Amino acid sequence: MSGRFQVEIDPAYCKACRLCIQVCPKKVLAQRADGKAIVENPDDCIGCQLCEWHCPDFAITIKGEKKNG
Amino acid sequence: MAKQLVQGNEACVEAAIAAGVSFFAGYPITPSTEIAEKMAEKLPAKGKVFIQMEDEIASMAAIIGASLTGAKSMTATSGPGFSLMQENIGYAAMTEVPVVVVNVQRGGPSTGTPTLPSQGDMMQARWGTHGDHPVIALAPSSVQETYDLTFEAFNLSEKYMVPVVLLMDEIVGHMREGIELYKPEKIIDRRKPVQSPEEYLPYQTDDSLIPALAPFGQGYRYHVTGLIHDETGFPSNSPKVIEGLVERINKKIDKHADEIITYNSFDVDDADVVLLAYGSPVRSARQVQQAARQEGLKVGLVQMITVWPFPHKVLSQLYRQTEATFIVPELSLGQLADELSKSVPREKILRVNRNDGSLITPAQLDAVVREAVR
Amino acid sequence: MNYKNYLRWNKLPHIWCPGCGHGIVLGAFLRAVAQRELNKDDVAVVSGIGCSSRAAGYVDFNTLHTAHGRAIPFATGIKLSRPDMKVIVLTGDGDATAIGGNHFIHAARRNLDLTVIVFNNNIYGMTSGQFSPMTPHINFATTAPHGNFDYPFDLVELAKGAGATYVARGAAAYPRQLEKAIGQGLDHEGFSVIEAMSQCPTYYGRKNKMGTAEQMLKWQKENATVSSNPGEKIPLGVFVQVERPEYTKLTGQFIDSVSGGK
Amino acid sequence: MSKHWEIIISGSGGQGVITAGIILAAAALKDGKNVIQTQSYGPEARGGASRCEVLISEENLAYPKVQQCNMLVALTQEALNKYSSLIAPGGMLITDKSIDTSALSNDIIVLKAPVYSTVANIGNLMVANILVLGVLNSVIDAVTGDSLAAAVSSRVPPSTIELNMKALTEGNRVGKELKREVEIA
Known part of the structure; x- marks a missing residue:
């Protein structure tokens, strides 16, 4: 991984609501064919965690140096 | 004392x-x-x-x-x-x-x-x-x-x-x-879990069918819900779990009914007439029953102390033994008499009901008893 | 501790619909808990009935999922018996303000130390979309097919009027602010109410042509504000934060004075 | 005297007839008697005719209510009118001198005591209940005087013990005089 942050999405919990895609300011995330979220541009992640906080299904984890605990 | x-x-x-x-x-x-x-x-x-x-x-x-x-x-x-x-x-x-x-x-x-x-x-x-x-x-x-x-x-x-x-x-x-305001001899406290918190299942039971629920805040974290739940305490819609839980919670009482049920019986063994009562009508019934016995009338009394579970076994056995007429004084239109009719034939039950806010008087009950023994 | 360690992962995924705001609110709550490093054994989470109240099953504390509207009086029994425990109520707009309205105002009046998080999705979700006391005037619901002519409660005003000593409002669209509002409620000694605006795309959204979950979240973002000059927007923030003797403390003092500290 | 007493103490709400009944019952219990005390509840206790029943017996008591009232105490005309029909033939009535008893049947022993004039002399109408208790017990000897005095002093507000004991003493005196009159007659 070249970015400072790793975005992990667990497809077992993702319900394809697209909220994470909407809130990401850097367009890191995109939709798979089945609607679930995938990480498309991992290097662009700035670690803001908005996707994680907006994920109603606890499917997203941002790892790395975080702004908030 | x-x-x-x-x-x-x-x-x-x-x-x-x-x-x-x-x-x-x-x-x-x-x-x-x-x-x-x-x-x-x-x-x-x-x-x-x-x-x-x-x-x-x-x-x-x-x-x-x-x-x-x-x-x-x-x-x-x-x-x-x-x-x-x-x-x-x-x-x-x-x-x-x-x-x-x-x-x-x-x-x-x-x-x-x-x-x-x-x-x-x-x-x-x-x-x-x-x-x-x-x-x-x-x-x-x-x-x-x-x-x-x-x-x-x-x-x-x-x-x-x-x-x-x-x-x-x-x-x-x-x-x-x-x-007498005595100190109770026997105080029962609920069972404590025998398992460690890691192994604990709140609704797992042994032969007694009674669970040991750990008090909240003592290291046993679990879930309690009014929904049908399995041994873990979490909701389930599985037909097996539904049936199992509903049966168990009822059976844990049914199974121990003989231990739970208490009653007092007075002069019932040879009785032609048995009075069945609970609560304050017992007082009227006892007065009438004692007076009748003094006169030589074969009248007995069963005082139910446990109302639920209902002492059907005791009463049906008593009926089989005596074939007595049962007289049921109660301050309702017949809730007790109706329940009794599950163990004693309806035609052998006489009802003495009162719902005017007064206690059934001994005189009122006595008249029915005399009619029955005649 | 990582907030996700407070979840009962074997119970997930949860029953909430895709895009439901309740998971966002739950996450904010757990992050507030994690920041305070609350010990799981010392916390009781009590809920009533409804979509929101299923939250109790997903969190790894002493959890009690009760009857509709009754979470607060159950929590009252726990808190009075174990004043040392942190007792948190997770409830919904219908659960807390309709069937549980009486309990809500009385617990507020007593200033019992409970943290009550009201997941407000403006509708009864579990039973598929009937209006609640927090459904806005002339909104639609399955039991208001021609528009709801009831006027809604403003939960903040209700809690304030009833005597709650901490009252805040947050929204799923502002998870960081929501987390802070809940956190301050957890820190507050007394009856704390946090209204958490939550989107229900399946029923409320569909009935009121609010669009997808994304659109509903966007609506929230645009129509609710943390600004102190909210104008026509729904104000978010902390509205009441006052000190008043807390009920279990008063009970304890009263017991000590009557019993001579026995 | 009969060893089985079925007593009704009646008056208007607030006169303390229930307290009087409880005190009598407590005294009887102290004497080792069987006793049951019941009372009318609700709106009656807040005005209008109020009543308290006390059963005292050497025998076990089953039925807890008065069946054959052999002693009615009526502190007001209204209470007398309401409850006089409960007095069994040969039973007794104790009431105040001011109360009209002309409608009662001949088989009732009517004892009219100067209840209110005596309490007026004591200086407090509130103790009519205790005074009449003294009257009642001096007439029927249902309980021992010591037990009755002990029950009074333990069941009235501490600040009123002296006043109530005085009322009891006066009641005993009035009762003894009444009893003498009845026996002479």
């Missing part, structure tokens, strides 16, 4: 305190109010909690919450309040949380006759909340019995993890008699 002049409702409070009640939540309602008043006076002095809630629904909820932390908890009410409590009586039955609910019966339906006695809540005590559920109900006929049975209510509740209803009535609640 010197006897003291105590009111029925006060005797209930004294016994509850002696049994170790540490949490009372209630809402004032005639004719049970003295229980809340005395609790308010006495519990804080013992370092225990009294709270007057906003209604009876909340009172039931609060005592279940307190009981889940391990506290012996109770509430007291009368007809309309008992109706409101039904929701959470069902919750306690379903989640197997021990609580004692005192219902000092007054006349109904609805607000009925607040200051007058009745036994119209007998079926409600059994079937007031929805669904097939277990319950134990005890009924005192004197102030001393109120004291005795309040202990018993706590003991049974803790032992079987079930709500126990102390089914009093206005007469018993309000009259004063000389009683």
Whole structure:
């Protein structure tokens, strides 16, 4: 991984609501064919965690140096 | 021990305190109010909690919450309040949380006759909340019995993890008699889990069918829900789990019914006529029965102390043995007599009902007894 | 501790619909808990009935899923028996303000130390979309097919009027602010109410042509504000934070004075 | 005298007839008797005719209510009118001198005591209940004087013990005089 942050999405919990895609300011995330979220541009992640906080299904984890605990 | 002049409702409070009640939540309602008043006076002095809630629904909820932390908890009410409590009586039955609910019966339906006695809540005590559920109900006929049975209510509740209803009535609640305020010999506390928190399943049971619920806040974290749940405590819609749980919570009482059921019988072995009563009508029945025996009439009396589970086995056996006519005095239109007809043929049951707010008088009952023995 | 360690992962995924705001609110709550490093054994979470109240099953504390509207009186029993425990109520707009309205105002009046998080999705979700006391005037619901002519409660004003000593409002669209509002509620000694605006795309959204979950969240973002000059927007923030003797403390003092500290 | 007493004490709400009944019952219990006390509840206790029942017996008591009232105490005309029909033939009535008893049947022993004039002399109408208790017990000897005095002093507010004991003493005196009159007659 070249970015400072790793975005992990667990497809077992993702319900394809697209909220994470909407809130990401850097367009890191995109939709798979089945609607679930995938990480498309991992290097662009700035670690803001908005996707994680907006994920109603606890499917997203941002790892790395975080702004908030 | 010197006897003291105590009111029925006060005797209930004294016994509850002696049994170790540490949490009372209630809402004032005639004719049970003295229980809340005395609790308010006495519990804080013992370092225990009294709270007057906003209604009876909340009172039931609060005592279940307190009981889940391990506290012996109770509430007291009368007809309309008992109706409101039904929701959470069902919750306690379903989640197997021990609580004692005192219902000092007054006349109904609805607000009925607040200051007058009745036994119209007998079926409600059994079937007031929805669904097939277990319950134990005890009924005192004197102030001393109120004291005795309040202990018993706590003991049974803790032992079987079930709500126990102390089914009093206005007469018993309000009259004063000389009683002994003794220290209870036997105090039963609920079972404690034997497993470690890691292995603990709150609703796993052994042959007794009774779960050991750990008090909240002692390292055993689990989930409690009024939904059908499996051994882990979490909801399930599996037909097997549904059937298993509903059967178990009922069977845990049925299986132990012989241990739970208590009654007093007087002169029944050779009886041509058996009086069957619980609560204050026992007083009339006893007077009539004793007088009849003195005259040589073969009249006996069965006083039910446990109203639920109903002593069908005892009564059907007694009927087979004696083929007696059963006379059922009760302060309702026939809730007790109807239940009896499951174990004694309907045509062998004579009903003596009174629902005018007065106790059945010995004279009223005596006339029926004489007619029956003739 | 990582906030996700407070979840009962074997119970997930949860029953909430895709895009439901309740998971966002639950996450904010757990992050607030994690920041305070609350010990799981010392916390009781009590819920009533409804979509929101299923939250109790997903969190690894002493959890109690009760009857409709009754979470607060159950919690009252726990808190009074174990004043040392942190007792948190997770409830919904219908659960807390309709069937449980009486309990809500009385617990506020007593200033009992409970943290009550009201997941407000403006509708009864579990039973598929009937109006609640917090459904806005002339909104639609299955039991208001011609528009709801009831006027709604403003939960903040209700809690304030009833005597709650901490009252805040947050929204799923502002998870960081929501987390702070809940956190301050957890820190507050007394009856704390946090209204958490939550989107229900399945029922409320569909009935009121609010669009997808994304669009509903966007609506929230645009129509609710943390600004102190909210104008026509729904204000978010802390509205009440006052000190008043807390109920279990008062009970304890009262018991000590009556019993002589026995 | 009969060893089985079925007593009704009646008056208007607030006169303390229930307290009087409880005190009598407590005294009887102290004497080792069987006793049951019941009362009318509700609106009656807040005005209008109020009543308290006390059963005292050497025998076990089953039925807890009065069946054959052999002693009615009526402190007001209204209470007398309401409850006089409960007095069994041969039973007794104790009431105040001012009360009209002309409608009662001949088989009732009517004892009219100067209840209110005596309490007026004591200086407090509130103790009519205790005074009449003294009257009642001096007439029927249902309980021992010591037990009755002990029950009074333990069940009235501490600040009123002296006043109430005085009322009891006066009641005993009035009762003894009444009893003498009845026996002479």
